[in-house]
Amino acid sequence: MTTGSALALCARQELVLAVRSRWTQLFAAVFGVLALTVATSGYILSGGHGVQDFARTAASLVQLVLLLVPVTALLIGVLALAPDRGADELLYSQPVARRTILMGKVLGLLAALVGAEAFGFGAAGVVIFSQSGNEGLGGFLLLQVCAFVLTAVFLALAALIAAGSTGRRTRALALALVTWFVAVVLFDIGILGVASLLRSGPASRLLIVGTLANPVDAVRTAALLGIQGTTAFGPASLSLLRFSHGPMGAGVLLAGSLLLWLVGPLVWAARRLSRADL
Amino acid sequence: MIRFDSFSKRFGRTCAVESLTLSVGAGEVVALLGPNGSGKTTSLKAAVGLIHPTSGTVAIGDPPRPALEPAARAVVSFLPQKVLFPDSLSGREVVEFYRRLRGVPAERTDAALRFASLNGASERAVGTYSGGMVQRLGLAVVTLPDASVLLLDEPTASLDPDGLCAFYELVEERRAKGKSVLFTSHQLGDVDRLADRFAVLVEGRLVAVMSQGALAERLAERGVMRLRLSGRPSTLLDRLKPLAPDARWAGDELVVPGPASLRPAVLDRVRSEGVEVRGLTAEEGRLDLLYRELVGEER
Ligand SMILES: Nc1ncnc2c1ncn2[C@@H]1O[C@H](COP(=O)(O)OP(=O)(O)OP(=O)(O)O)[C@@H](O)[C@H]1O
Ligand SMILES: [Mg+2]
Numbered sequence: 409m410t411t412g413s414a415l416a417l418c419a420r421q422e423l424v425l426a427v428r429s430r431w432t433q434l435f436a437a438v439f440g441v442l443a444l445t446v447a448t449s450g451y452i453l454s455g456g457h458g459v460q461d462f463a464r465t466a467a468s469l470v471q472l473v474l475l476l477v478p479v480t481a482l483l484i485g486v487l488a489l490a491p492d493r494g495a496d497e498l499l500y501s502q503p504v505a506r507r508t509i510l511m512g513k514v515l516g517l518l519a520a521l522v523g524a525e526a527f528g529f530g531a532a533g534v535v536i537f538s539q540s541g542n543e544g545l546g547g548f549l550l551l552q553v554c555a556f557v558l559t560a561v562f563l564a565l566a567a568l569i570a571a572g573s574t575g576r577r578t579r580a581l582a583l584a585l586v587t588w589f590v591a592v593v594l595f596d597i598g599i600l601g602v603a604s605l606l607r608s609g610p611a612s613r614l615l616i617v618g619t620l621a622n623p624v625d626a627v628r629t630a631a632l633l634g635i636q637g638t639t640a641f642g643p644a645s646l647s648l649l650r651f652s653h654g655p656m657g658a659g660v661l662l663a664g665s666l667l668l669w670l671v672g673p674l675v676w677a678a679r680r681l682s683r684a685d686l
Numbered sequence: 687m688i689r690f691d692s693f694s695k696r697f698g699r700t701c702a703v704e705s706l707t708l709s710v711g712a713g714e715v716v717a718l719l720g721p722n723g724s725g726k727t728t729s730l731k732a733a734v735g736l737i738h739p740t741s742g743t744v745a746i747g748d749p750p751r752p753a754l755e756p757a758a759r760a761v762v763s764f765l766p767q768k769v770l771f772p773d774s775l776s777g778r779e780v781v782e783f784y785r786r787l788r789g790v791p792a793e794r795t796d797a798a799l800r801f802a803s804l805n806g807a808s809e810r811a812v813g814t815y816s817g818g819m820v821q822r823l824g825l826a827v828v829t830l831p832d833a834s835v836l837l838l839d840e841p842t843a844s845l846d847p848d849g850l851c852a853f854y855e856l857v858e859e860r861r862a863k864g865k866s867v868l869f870t871s872h873q874l875g876d877v878d879r880l881a882d883r884f885a886v887l888v889e890g891r892l893v894a895v896m897s898q899g900a901l902a903e904r905l906a907e908r909g910v911m912r913l914r915l916s917g918r919p920s921t922l923l924d925r926l927k928p929l930a931p932d933a934r935w936a937g938d939e940l941v942v943p944g945p946a947s948l949r950p951a952v953l954d955r956v957r958s959e960g961v962e963v964r965g966l967t968a969e970e971g972r973l974d975l976l977y978r979e980l981v982g983e984e985r
Binding site: 498501 | 736757766769779786
């Protein structure tokens, strides 16, 4: 059995498990309902006239994605990836490298979660298209790509947490929640708090670093940049834009940051897992 | 083959296994015995690369390769002590997955499911299986590849008599094919029935390794003969002393511990004292008593 086919086999198995899992199904349902709500709310609020187009829906969906996707990827990822005595001893005793099994599982989970998100986006897309045509479709698609990337990044972080938590699922879940809280809530508050104490030069440098260092902020900035240009930017994103001499440079920096957040945790997770006693 | 060479494993302060040296050759079946927490599972898991030795090595196959190398595990089939499968998969899906992972021909799936007598339940979700059925499914996965090394952690723990029979046949068949089998068990019947040798771990240390032949000898030495006699001459024990120094009275019975080979001579001596033998029972030494003795000496 080659590494490639073992990887594909593990990915397929994990995809099957994830599709049958109540958690993934619940996520697909919740995400779909919320996306539909966002898409139709403009229509309802305006009494049936001012239908939201793709661009405006996308801008509202950004918040939903940033809130829901990281926590889901972390929790579902940790549950599926933390080696469990009994359930995983047999799997990891097979003649396949641990990292191959881990990467296969991550790929399978990614496929399942991306599928669930695509289902939600698709449902919202059909409603919007039927009401207001395909204006702003590009930004809407970009947001989907952003959601998929965010899913991958937080699955990689889940893999890292899980790889060091053999037989300690509760601890892994707690760590996942802490990670989510830091990335989505605490980080921004902390950065803004510190920046408000600094003079404008160092403060704007700190804001740039903050935007690049936190994958949630990086995705937020990238998505808003793609959807609305710079109109919806806060101070942090504007500093980044100035620093990178325009949207193109900012896009490259953000993509680079997200790539590091994807590859780094995965490599580290594989090393941690290969050293663990299972 | 399987070879532990001064294998030690610590978990923090606990020393799970200390300097274990043991090998299992081709066509050999070895039982690993010991009380709860004596390091049996730890040793088996090290042999399949799940646990990193603190010191020493564990090698498998021929030529021997470190168990931590994935490729070395291509010759191994391992059954964990507490085997579990995802609830939402059917038995057949589980077996299919491992069959593909091991690159084994498709027809082995049905053979493995037949071996586990799961044919009826194989399409059902594992979540609906009983404990013994899950154990059988685990054994089915173990039988998929024609592995030259079998590592089985309490394989018989929840099997019914039919399952036990099928399992014994499996081990006999693998032994005949020259495979190496190392298994743990708390059922001394398994040891009697299967093992060419057994090893006893106590608190992580190997305290005894014994072949089936040596075991038979040890047990024969530990036999006991009980005699009901027509009388109770006071000189009898003294007269028996050179033959059976441990002979004693227990109520009306004369109890004579010692090997079976001694018994005719003891009977002759008793009769020559003018006493009639009215009843006789004899029993061989028991493995469970010997085991408790081996474990007890160390505790
Ligand atoms: N992952 C672990 N972390 C810490 N201690 C462990 C771990 N695994 C095993 N131990 C300890 O190592 C010792 C040996 O455990 P092991 O599971 O090998 O025993 P065993 O002989 O298989 O027992 P049993 O008959 O109950 O299955 C025990 O003291 C156990 O508590
Ligand atoms: Mg055990």
